[in-house]
Amino acid sequence: MHDRESMEYDVVIVGGGPAGLAAAIRLKQLASERSSDISVCILEKGSEIGAHILSGAVVDPIALDELLPDWRDDGCPMAEVPVTENHHWFLSKNGKVGMPHLFTPGFMHNKGAYTGSLGNLCRWLAGKAEELGVEIFPGFAAAEVLFHENGSVKGVATGDMGVARDGTHKPDYQPGMELHAKYTFFAEGARGSLTKEVKRIFDLEAKCEPQVYGLGMKELWDIAPEKHVPGRVIHTQGWPLTEEVGGGFLYHQANGQVALGLVVGLGYKNPHLYPFEEFQRWKQHPAIREILEGGRRISYGARAINEGGWQSVPKLAFPGGALIGCSAGFVNVPRIKGSHTAMKSGMLAAEDAFAAIGAGRTGDVLEGYQPAVNDSWIAKELKIVRNAEPAIAKFGPVMGTIWAGVDMWMNTLKIGLPYAFKHHRDSKSLWRKDMVQPIAYPKPDGKISFDRLSSVFLSNTNHEEDQPIHLTLKDGDVPITVNLALYDAPEQRYCPAGVYEIVGADVGTPRLQINAQNCVHCKTCDIKDPTQNINWVVPEGGGGPNYPNM
Structure with missing residues (x-):
């Protein structure tokens, strides 16, 4: 480690998403207001800001209004399409029932919200940050947390570049760089690899419920002009998810495009369930297919989403650092929104x-951060909906939705339950393969539904092939002796990119093949693996998807 160079900053931010960018901008704003200086840098593992950003997205502008009040008139791409219509459909296999607005709390109506590309919003925010003097380093993955001798966080180190799969150094080898800071913010998004480490080291989850997640899969389509209604927002519940937590979305955005997708809660029980295929089935519903027919799919991606709510938010500050955004888990699940809360936390x-x-402090605990969050509209908003996801997980999609709706209304009126439901880790939910029936999925038609590999192609995913596999196994025997034997190797199905494959079973010598080049960095494997044998670590910087406007 002695050959690594180092750079010093006041604040280092790991992750160039909404939370990290908002934090960097706010730091520089404060310095400008007080005629002082503060050095800030952002490390982003994607090839550029926005390359790994994926969200619906319908954005509540409350945090943008606080951070950059003139954003609507300053070229921000999110301002192009305000929400004009809001629909909530309950789907049966061939029909739908719309929920009247009267039955849903006002915060679910998307009044004043905007729909567009979160990746493009991040690119715009990055420009604003750089104008203020923030240094942004895309293509550099933070691979290691650094510590002072007293145990406080010292900063992070980027991964080495030019390492071959066998661990040897290639001719273009470059050692990683150490970035030291007075405070380090972890803004890696859901299930960040370094966030996992600091949570464990500082026991940040000792007093909260375990975080639970959903897998969100998304496509962009160009649709027929006569079918496009800019600002129309549609959310769905029900079919094809008859027992699982989850739902679909379809947003009419700029340039004749719709963003659509399905979120499948990762607490599902049937190991034969195939989230990607459920998404493809959802698109074949008559009400969805009608919108897509005659259109053209142009992009695909997937990402895990925090769904634990307020009761799963861990301790936020620790010596020398803090968790912000989805690293902490501030997603409002019923609203399917987290960008505004992420930005505010940053x-x-x-x-x-x-x-x-x-005040001259460095490396201590930011004692004011957690109370500030607790006193903010983040806490107020998340407390209202804290029992929605666990109610559906506990009582099922129909009764759970009714229960959740009543509880949200009661919380809005400040007469709700005085406690929050508990969660169970997603990795603990699978039943044995012999306890449930396999699921037969239809073949893709190539017009509305597609296979995984052609979908991954549209994500522009790329990794240097000759590098260490970033999907590491704690025990190489477990995928066959446990996962295949008991659960029919669910990693073959829960991965939305076809990374995991059992080969050799037809000749009696099954083994797990990891196609790491396909990985879209969704983190599902790290979450759902029933033995927690898979540990996702960052690949060489710049690898992964390259989403143009997701």
């Missing part, structure tokens, strides 16, 4: 860190 952490640095 802003609050920035304000506390700026005050600490101004």
